[in-house]
Amino acid sequence: MKKTGWQSIVILGAQWGDEGKGKVTDYYGSTSDYVVRFQGGNNAGHTVVVAGKVFKLHLLPSGVLHKNNTIVIGNGVVIDPAVLLSEIKNLEKEGHTFRLKVSDRAHIIFPFHVSLDGLSDAYKAKKNLSALSTKRGISPTYADKYERIGIRIVDFVNPVIFKKRLSLLIDLKTKQLSGVYGSKVKINSKKIASDYKKYARELKKYITDTSLLVDTALKSGKKVIFEGAQGMQLDVDHGVYPYTTSSNTTVGAVLTGVGVGPKHISKVIGVVKAYLSRVGGGPLPTELKDETGDHIREAGGEYGTTTGRPRRIGWLDLVQLRQSVRINGLDSIAITKIDVMDNLKAVKVCTGYKYKGKVLKEMPADLTVYENCKPIFKSFPGWKSGYGKAKKFSQLPVNMRRYVKFVEDNIGIKAEMISIGADREKTVIV
Ligand code: GDP
Numbered sequence: 001m002k003k004t005g006w007q008s009i010v011i012l013g014a015q016w017g018d019e020g021k022g023k024v025t026d027y028y029g030s031t032s033d034y035v036v037r038f039q040g041g042n043n044a045g046h047t048v049v050v051a052g053k054v055f056k057l058h059l060l061p062s063g064v065l066h067k068n069n070t071i072v073i074g075n076g077v078v079i080d081p082a083v084l085l086s087e088i089k090n091l092e093k094e095g096h097t098f099r100l101k102v103s104d105r106a107h108i109i110f111p112f113h114v115s116l117d118g119l120s121d122a123y124k125a126k127k128n129l130s131a132l133s134t135k136r137g138i139s140p141t142y143a144d145k146y147e148r149i150g151i152r153i154v155d156f157v158n159p160v161i162f163k164k165r166l167s168l169l170i171d172l173k174t175k176q177l178s179g180v181y182g183s184k185v186k187i188n189s190k191k192i193a194s195d196y197k198k199y200a201r202e203l204k205k206y207i208t209d210t211s212l213l214v215d216t217a218l219k220s221g222k223k224v225i226f227e228g229a230q231g232m233q234l235d236v237d238h239g240v241y242p243y244t245t246s247s248n249t250t251v252g253a254v255l256t257g258v259g260v261g262p263k264h265i266s267k268v269i270g271v272v273k274a275y276l277s278r279v280g281g282g283p284l285p286t287e288l289k290d291e292t293g294d295h296i297r298e299a300g301g302e303y304g305t306t307t308g309r310p311r312r313i314g315w316l317d318l319v320q321l322r323q324s325v326r327i328n329g330l331d332s333i334a335i336t337k338i339d340v341m342d343n344l345k346a347v348k349v350c351t352g353y354k355y356k357g358k359v360l361k362e363m364p365a366d367l368t369v370y371e372n373c374k375p376i377f378k379s380f381p382g383w384k385s386g387y388g389k390a391k392k393f394s395q396l397p398v399n400m401r402r403y404v405k406f407v408e409d410n411i412g413i414k415a416e417m418i419s420i421g422a423d424r425e426k427t428v429i430v
Contacts, residue, residue: 006267008224010254011334013231014270014324016278017249018302018311020336021271022046023419025062025227027427033222034070035063036214037229038257039247041078041109041141043134044229045304049422060087061227064098070217071098072210075105076247076257078141079153080114081199102203103210104154105259107145110196112173112187113137119181129242132280132309139246144169153207157200166193211259218264226254226265232324233278240363240370243282251328269416270330272321272407274338276314277302283371286314286350300340315348315377318410323363325411334417335407338400339426342385347403350375351410378406390420393430 009028013019026048029035042058048065049055055065059079063069073079079102088100114137121133133139144150149169155161170189177183218224232238234245247253251268255261275296278284288296293313296302302311324330341347353360353373364370383397390396396404396418408414418428 006223007221008218008226008264008266010226010228010251010265010268010328012228012251012268012270012328012330013234013249014272014321014328014330014333015231015276015317016233016284017229017231018045018277018279018304019231019271019273020334020419021228022048022057022062023336023422023424024269024271024334024417025225026065027417027424028225029063029066029069031223032063032066032069032225034072034214034217034224035061035066036072036074036210036224036226036258037061037077038074038226039076039249039253040229040245041136041138042080042083043136043138043245046229047422049424052423055091058087059084060091060100061225063225063227064091064100065096067097069098071100072214072258073100073102073106074210074214074258075103076253077103078107078109078138078145080109080137081156081196081203083136085199085202100206101208101210101213102153102206104152104207105209105211106153107141107150108153108156108196109137109141110151110169110173110192111137112170112177112185112192113140113144115183115185116140116173116176116181119177119183123181142246153203156196157204157207159197162196162200163193166196214258215260215264218260224264226258228253232270232328233320235327238323238327240282240367243280267331268328270321270324270328270333271336272316272333272415273336274341275300275316276320277311278314279304279309279311283367283373284312284314285353285370285373285375286317286348286377288313288315292344295344296340299342300337315350315375316407317350317375318407319350319353319361319363321407321411322361325413330413332414332416333407333411334419335404335415336419338404338418339385339388339420342383344382347380347382347399348377349380349403349407349410351378352376380406388421388426390428393418393428396420396428 235249383399
């Protein structure tokens, strides 16, 4: 299906995040009317390159760079208002104008969430408990949401409710900071109240019932992209828990994080990087701890957009990808960064795992099993660079096409896009 043949698509990371969703969303964003985020917060990092200029976005959806789009931050997102305002101002400074809508039901991040994130992370690191967080206050904010003590945007712009809820929250967080973590951090409630009053004034014009907005848009035939952040394996339910993020990153989160019905989704595209990368701890059976891994890391610029941390690198894992196809009901994939693997002698993909002499074809939930899984690889001869101007699949190197075909056959769905470079132009539609 060509990019014009859809009304609403979900674009999701099909692996451990950083698959290049920003570029893929930006590509489809040229013909859409709305681009909507539905989960996560400024722990995400999308990079979009337009005519050689690099835009790094953390909270605003990637479609922001196309004037035709209304960009929407849904209720499932947690919002640091200072970060949101600074992203808005930075883009405006560059001459970009955009229509932004922010859900009245999204939850707000406060400075004490950021402090708690750091303290909890340091504790977990000491106990070797889980992955390092981005320390942006995301998980403490989600925790407050589910404990029903969080503050939503609608509460934040209502001075009476805000004062009441903030005082309750600060009281609880003060106890948590000192009682649980023995921290000396003092919450400056006066400063928070005055800063957040200012943020509320500045953000007010963007706030609306975005569920109604998006539903109405869909019913009137507008084209909508739902843009995922992070990736499937970071989903708090289906990912490699506890080495995950604190939200659902899979397709179900679109429904809850925006407030639209499932029948509105016409297509789900999984963004698949031609190799793997991940940040933080946890098992990664196809991990490359050798020169090939170093080469891919450097060639692919695999350093965190938000944190600058070097990412772990591995070969493409089809066990993991098949799970992603199933859980997300993927219709097709967009393969990105295949050019990063240019000029390698051999390119490998993992088709199954060996565990205690048995072959596993599915992702085990038990991490004591998963960390002892050994990958079963299929090796392909590599390809040379020099196809940078390709526009059609047939113009790509034959060995690359064989590799893509093998992946498609193994996961049971087709690639509809192959990205062969960071720039918008370097895109092959299959
Ligand atoms: P996202 O969060 O999934 O959007 O991923 P990131 O922004 O962390 O990483 C994607 C990075 O790869 C960005 O720097 C993109 O500009 C770049 N990128 C995207 N697609 C391609 C591609 O096909 N080839 C190359 N070489 N770089 C790409």
